[in-house]
Amino acid sequence: MFPPEILALQEEILRHHPKLMEQLNSLPPGADEGEKLGEIAAWCGVQCDGMYVGKELIGLCSLLYDKLVESRQTIITINTPGKIIH
Numbered sequence: 001m002f003p004p005e006i007l008a009l010q011e012e013i014l015r016h017h018p019k020l021m022e023q024l025n026s027l028p029p030g031a032d033e034g035e036k037l038g039e040i041a042a043w044c045g046v047q048c049d050g051m052y053v054g055k056e057l058i059g060l061c062s063l064l065y066d067k068l069v070e071s072r073q074t075i076i077t078i079n080t081p082g083k084i085i086h
Helices: 004-016 018-025 033-044 055-071
Strands: 078-080 083-085
Touching: 004 018, 004 055, 018 033, 033 055
Parallel strands: none
Antiparallel strands: 078 083
16 A cells, blocks of 8 residues: 555646646656656656655655645636626
8 A cells, every 4th residue: 555645646646737647658668666756856846866765755745746736727717797807
């Protein structure tokens, strides 16, 4: 069983970040999880240095999840008589 932070990161990417998912899918077939996390970190503007295991890995996944949630764009449409405001 994977930690909830890793699962949340994976779900965030799958549900809300199709361009990032395309980029991850374009990695070479032998790319390991470290390379994928590095790609996600670069996408989020997070610099990684060293090996991440255990609590450090979970902390990194949590940080990346937060960055991806922050990066979502919301479009609100307000309907007013005779106008649509975006």
